[in-house]
Amino acid sequence: MIRLVIVLLLSGCFTVATRLVPYFEQRNNQDSAPSVITALLGDSRRMFATHFFEKADAYFHGGLAPSIFDAPMKEEESHMTEEVHAGTTNAVAPAQEEEIPAFLQHPQDWIEKFGRNFFPVTHEHLSDIGKEEEILPWLKLATELDPQRVAPYVTAAYWLRNSMKKPDEAEAFLRQGLRNNPDSFEILLELGRIYRDNRKEPLVAENILQLALQKWHKRDAAGGKPEELVCEEILGELVRLEKQQGDLKQWLYYLEEMKKVSPSKDEIGKQIQEVKAKIGTPNN
Amino acid sequence: MKAKVKAGALRSSLAQTRRRIYFTNVNTVLEITDLSVEYPSREKGVGKKLAVNGLNLKIQAGEVFGFLGPNGAGKTTTMNVLLGFVNAKSGSASIFGVDVRQPIARQRIGYLPELTYYYKFLNTEELLRFYGTIFRIPGPELERRIDSVLKLVGLEHARKRLIKTYSKGMQQRAGLAQALINNPDLLILDEPTSGLDPVGRMKVREIIERLKGEGKTVFFSSHELGEVETVCDRVGILNQGQLKVEGRVEDLVKQYQCHLEQIFLKIIGYEAAS
Amino acid sequence: MRNAFALSGVVIKEMYRRKDFYVLFVLTVLITLVMGSINIFGDNQIVRYLKEICLLLIWISALIIAVTTTARQIPAERESRTIFPLLAKPVSRAELVAGKFLGCWLASGACLLVFYLFFGVLSGTREHSWPVLNYFQALWLHWIFLAVVIAAVLLGSVVFAAPSSNATICLVVIIGILFLGGHLNRVATNIPGAPGTILSVIYFTIPHLEWYDVRDLITHDRPLINWVACGLATLYGLGYSTILLILGWAVFRRKTLTL
Numbered sequence: 040m041i042r043l044v045i046v047l048l049l050s051g052c053f054t055v056a057t058r059l060v061p062y063f064e065q066r067n068n069q070d071s072a073p074s075v076i077t078a079l080l081g082d083s084r085r086m087f088a089t090h091f092f093e094k095a096d097a098y099f100h101g102g103l104a105p106s107i108f109d110a111p112m113k114e115e116e117s118h119m120t121e122e123v124h125a126g127t128t129n130a131v132a133p134a135q136e137e138e139i140p141a142f143l144q145h146p147q148d149w150i151e152k153f154g155r156n157f158f159p160v161t162h163e164h165l166s167d168i169g170k171e172e173e174i175l176p177w178l179k180l181a182t183e184l185d186p187q188r189v190a191p192y193v194t195a196a197y198w199l200r201n202s203m204k205k206p207d208e209a210e211a212f213l214r215q216g217l218r219n220n221p222d223s224f225e226i227l228l229e230l231g232r233i234y235r236d237n238r239k240e241p242l243v244a245e246n247i248l249q250l251a252l253q254k255w256h257k258r259d260a261a262g263g264k265p266e267e268l269v270c271e272e273i274l275g276e277l278v279r280l281e282k283q284q285g286d287l288k289q290w291l292y293y294l295e296e297m298k299k300v301s302p303s304k305d306e307i308g309k310q311i312q313e314v315k316a317k318i319g320t321p322n323n
Numbered sequence: 324m325k326a327k328v329k330a331g332a333l334r335s336s337l338a339q340t341r342r343r344i345y346f347t348n349v350n351t352v353l354e355i356t357d358l359s360v361e362y363p364s365r366e367k368g369v370g371k372k373l374a375v376n377g378l379n380l381k382i383q384a385g386e387v388f389g390f391l392g393p394n395g396a397g398k399t400t401t402m403n404v405l406l407g408f409v410n411a412k413s414g415s416a417s418i419f420g421v422d423v424r425q426p427i428a429r430q431r432i433g434y435l436p437e438l439t440y441y442y443k444f445l446n447t448e449e450l451l452r453f454y455g456t457i458f459r460i461p462g463p464e465l466e467r468r469i470d471s472v473l474k475l476v477g478l479e480h481a482r483k484r485l486i487k488t489y490s491k492g493m494q495q496r497a498g499l500a501q502a503l504i505n506n507p508d509l510l511i512l513d514e515p516t517s518g519l520d521p522v523g524r525m526k527v528r529e530i531i532e533r534l535k536g537e538g539k540t541v542f543f544s545s546h547e548l549g550e551v552e553t554v555c556d557r558v559g560i561l562n563q564g565q566l567k568v569e570g571r572v573e574d575l576v577k578q579y580q581c582h583l584e585q586i587f588l589k590i591i592g593y594e595a596a597s
Numbered sequence: 598m599r600n601a602f603a604l605s606g607v608v609i610k611e612m613y614r615r616k617d618f619y620v621l622f623v624l625t626v627l628i629t630l631v632m633g634s635i636n637i638f639g640d641n642q643i644v645r646y647l648k649e650i651c652l653l654l655i656w657i658s659a660l661i662i663a664v665t666t667t668a669r670q671i672p673a674e675r676e677s678r679t680i681f682p683l684l685a686k687p688v689s690r691a692e693l694v695a696g697k698f699l700g701c702w703l704a705s706g707a708c709l710l711v712f713y714l715f716f717g718v719l720s721g722t723r724e725h726s727w728p729v730l731n732y733f734q735a736l737w738l739h740w741i742f743l744a745v746v747i748a749a750v751l752l753g754s755v756v757f758a759a760p761s762s763n764a765t766i767c768l769v770v771i772i773g774i775l776f777l778g779g780h781l782n783r784v785a786t787n788i789p790g791a792p793g794t795i796l797s798v799i800y801f802t803i804p805h806l807e808w809y810d811v812r813d814l815i816t817h818d819r820p821l822i823n824w825v826a827c828g829l830a831t832l833y834g835l836g837y838s839t840i841l842l843i844l845g846w847a848v849f850r851r852k853t854l855t856l
Contacts, residue, residue: 046620050623050627057631102817108780109783154779157810157811157822158814159819172642173646176635179638199638203640205640208638208639403855408684408855426689428687430687440677440678444610449610457600502682505686
């Protein structure tokens with residue numbers, strides 16, 4: 040009985056602690072102070088953060104995920120972050136729905152074949168059934184464990200603003216990410232999208248995106264080899280903004296910058312010619 | 324079809340054994356013939372040792388038999404064979420005419436080990452109900468038996484108390500109660516008064532005498548020779564695995580012209596320090 | 598069989614009079630509720646992570662209860678000498694093994710029922726849906742899994758003298774099978790020679806306990822498992838349990854019990 044009481048008391052203390060720690064952290068504005076988890080896990084927390092990010096991806100596919108013994112899931116089969124980069128909510132390829140993924144084809148023996156009755160083997164996406172929010176706890180946990188990992192902030196913010204229509208939460212989460220990663224152009228890109236699409240503040244969005252572009256160039260100059268795809272996306276957003284605002288010179292400038300990093304140079308070249316033609320017209 | 328016939332034959336054979344156990348009124352309750360039991364020795368370099376060597380013994384119905392011997396003589400080993408805990412090297416043992424290796428041979432016996440330990444999380448009533456179920460005593464009859472044995476051993480007041488809260492004497496009485504739950508015809512008691520205070524010993528002795536009065540057969544080992552002399556009809560003295568002497572207490576006293584204790588010391592070759 | 602049931606009754610009594618189950622249940626409930634109270638972007642519709650955590654805790658708790666309870670059964674009977682008055686009754690050693698198995702299995706089943714009831718209520722109140730059949734399948738397969746585990750631990754308890762070493766070895770083997778069992782053949786095909794063959798033999802010999810872990814199907818609201826597959830998995834699990842119990846009995850019947 041005494042042991043039971045002790046266990047209950049310890050559990051009670053744990054419960055109270057989980058409520059009080061975040062409260063006082065918020066109150067004292069001590070976001071930069073190391074959390075209990077950080078202190079407990081040390082550097083191994085990054086390994087857990089990776090695991091939780093992968094778990095979020097598995098959740099996005101309705102629990103379907105390859106094990107370490109399987110061939111990794113093909114690029115086109117993972118959409119959790121792909122949609123973020125595409126910047127659209129309709130990027131899922133419907134032709135692949137309900138198909139058996141590559142890593143689950145050809146069972147080697149009857150044990151493997153029969154075992155497939157007992158875990159998810161068909162492909163489905165949470166975005167198809169409007170339950171994208173289910174991935175958020177793991178993304179949040181991944182950022183708690185490794186605040187320097189950028190992808191969970193961006194992915195969570197994307198789904199928060201697009202599917203759940205919670206731009207305030209998305210912005211707060213991105214700003215938290217920005218405090219931990221002040222040089223992240225990916226976070227700035229997503230923040231810029233919020234101001235353009237949700238806040239309808241193109242000027243603020245333009246400033247944020249320009250800052251993102253600067254950060255990208257800064258890292259490129261420092262030899263950080265940033266992804267050109269992200270730079271293209273930033274420039275693409277800026278092109279769209281300038282197009283909206285009708286600033287042809289800036290539009291042309293960003294298109295020319297975009298051509299340098301984009302693989303579809305011909306397509307952009309055509310757009311450049313169109314803008315140049317518009318600039319040549321006296322009305323503009 | 325063959326399997327069905329085989330299963331049927333097996334069932335009928337089991338039923339026959341059970342009927343024999345219940346209804347055969349064999350005069351020889353316990354019979355041990357040329358029994359030898361080996362034990363791995365604890366000494367280095369020594370392989371196996373004979374704990375019991377060519378033991379022959381017959382106990383008749385209604386007898387109280389005292390099984391005596393110094394420590395390590397082979398008394399408990401013999402009981403272990405009778406109860407099926409240990410397999411014999413050679414020879415045979417039967418209870419009510421049934422080989423002791425068959426579980427059914429234990430249907431009509433009650434056993435009290437030397438040191439009694441029972442499930443600490445049960446109370447005596449639950450313990451007796453559990454053992455009674457194993458003996459297949461029907462429900463109402465079992466409840467009556469529980470009441471009667473608890474009354475006999477004087478544990479009625481503590482029947483709902485967990486056994487772990489009992490004193491040593493109470494635990495020993497609970498042990499006696501479980502040994503009596505099936506109203507056994509043969510009681511095997513391994514040093515039943517060991518570690519008990521004088522009142523406890525008296526109580527155990529009273530119970531044995533009462534059972535004797537009811538015509539039960541009792542086979543018990545003890546170091547309390549005075550007690551053995553009082554309650555036993557016959558005794559056997561075992562030393563180094565061999566039965567040295569066996570007979571009625573009065574006959575032995577007449578033959579050796581001394582008390583049982585002196586006979587015992589003589590048999591085991593004890594010489595007092597001068 | 599009546600003796601086996603009588604013995605199982607004692608095991609069940611032991612289980613509910615000890616505090617292990619209550620402590621693990623209270624911890625499971627508390628941790629799940631604390632996790633459920635965490636504010637995730639102000640959305641209270643998020644439920645899958647909670648289901649996953651709750652099921653994980655249920656699996657851990659059930660495994661601990663089954664392994665620790667079973668591991669101590671026969672060694673404790675021998676150590677406390679309760680086995681002697683017991684075997685002095687008309688009880689065979691086969692009945693003793695069967696009774697211990699039955700008791701541990703039924704008691705674990707009762708614990709599972711309580712755990713899954715909590716899980717059902719928790720997910721039902723959050724999701725407002727009650728896929729009772731899916732939960733029944735998960736509970737049933739979990740129970741069959743525990744049958745194999747309990748039979749294996751019983752075999753271990755007659756082979757290894759100390760309950761703690763038995764429990765540790767069994768836990769390592771069971772967790773190893775759960776994580777790696779299904780992949781051994783794939784690994785074996787990439788390893789040439791005798792080690793690969795040995796790995797293949799192990800793969801085809803071990804009970805594939807990973808089948809019984811259907812947590813992902815429950816967490817992600819996947820459709821019901823084929824009932825035929827469920828039935829075959831049941832037969833497979835009970836078959837393995839029987840083999841392990843027979844092995845346990847074969848070892849135990851030859852054991853010399855000394856006071």
